[in-house]
Structure formats: structure tokens, C-alpha cells
Amino acid sequence: xxxxxxxxxxxxxxxxxxxxxxxxxxxxxxxxxxxxxxxxxxxxxxxxxxxxxxxxxxxxxxxxxxxxxxxxxxxxxxxxxxxxxxxxxxxxxxxxxxxxxxxxxxxxxxxxxxxxxxxxxxxxxxxxxxxxxxxxxxxx
Numbered sequence: 734x735x736x737x738x739x740x741x742x743x744x745x746x747x748x749x750x751x752x753x754x755x756x757x758x759x760x761x762x763x764x765x766x767x768x769x770x771x772x773x774x775x776x777x778x779x780x781x782x783x784x785x786x787x788x789x790x791x792x793x794x795x796x797x798x799x800x801x802x803x804x805x806x807x808x809x810x811x812x813x814x815x816x817x818x819x820x821x822x823x824x825x826x827x828x829x830x831x832x833x834x835x836x837x838x839x840x841x842x843x844x845x846x847x848x849x850x851x852x853x854x855x856x857x858x859x860x861x862x863x864x865x866x867x868x869x870x871x872x873x
Contacts, residue, residue, distance in 0.1 A: 767814040768821035775840045778806040779870040783822075784837030785815045790849045791837040797856060798839075803870045810836070842868030 775781050780798060784791025786809040798805045810818060815836055822838055822845065839846045841864055846852060855861045865871045 767810065767817045771808060771818055771821070774806060774808055775843055779803075779842060779868045780805040780865065781808060781840040782806070782837055783808045783810065783818060783840070785810055785812070788837060794837050794839055794849050794852055797852065801856075801862065801865065801871070802873070803865055805839075805870075841865060841870065 771781075771783055774783075780803050782791060782794050782798070782805045784794070784807070788809075791807070791809070795805060795807055819836060835848060838848055839852050846855065846864070852861070855864065862871065866873075
């Protein structure tokens with residue numbers, strides 16, 4: 734019997750629990766364990782999609798990027814972690830986006846691009862591919 738192959742597969746990076754021994758003491762004192770893990774992911778990967786577990790909007794963002802030839806890292810969060818990460822994104826990316834930031838959010842080249850609405854707007858305007866090339870996510 735033949736096996737179906739998946740041409741693109743995103744790596745799922747579960748967020749560590751706050752009680753895990755691998756979390757640093759500096760981040761545990763500030764209560765930003767999940768945000769610290771997210772920041773490490775953003776620093777390591779050219780494109781990261783951060784969203785709630787089982788979120789349809791996260792799936793749309795991921796499928797758009799896959800369609801362009803980018804294999805984004807996907808960070809799916811539970812409800813508690815999602816609320817914490819939304820607060821951290823609002824503080825760190827306040828200058829880049831207008832209005833409140835809700836998940837999913839997309840980071841390209843270590844910088845906050847924005848939510849799904851911003852991702853779609855940049856794609857429709859034809860600016861997404863050059864941004865992805867500059868970040869090293871596309872080679873063509």
C-alpha cells in the first residue's frame with residue numbers, strides 16, 4: 734500500500750510549562766516563561782506563526798505561507814499561554830502595528846509582521862515575497 738507524502742510539514746514547538754526545570758529563573762520571576770520561549774523561537778527561525786491550538790486563522794496564515802514556498806515554524810499555545818504571549822506581543826510590537834494585537838501573529842526575520850489581517854494586506858499589496866526573501870525564508 735502506498736503512503737501519502739507531505740511536501741511541506743511545519744515543526745510544532747510546544748511551549749514549555751512554567752513549572753519545567755528548564756525555564757530560566759530570570760523569566761520565572763517576571764512571569765514571562767511562555768513569552769521567553771516564543772522569543773527564542775523567533776530568534777532561531779526566519780518565519781514563525783504563533784497562535785492558539787486548533788485556531789482556524791493560524792491555519793490560514795500557515796497555508797498562505799506554505800503556498801508561497803515558506804515552511805514556517807508554528808507555535809501552538811494553550812489558553813493561559815496565549816493570553817501571556819498576547820500581552821508580551823502587545824508590549825514588544827506596539828510600534829509596528831495599529832490597534833490591539835490578537836493571535837495569530839506572524840514574525841518574519843525576527844520582527845513582528847502583524848496578525849493575519851496584516852499578513853493578508855502585505856500579500857495582496859505584493860510586498861510579502863520581498864519581505865520573505867530579505868528574511869532568508871525564500872531563496873528564489
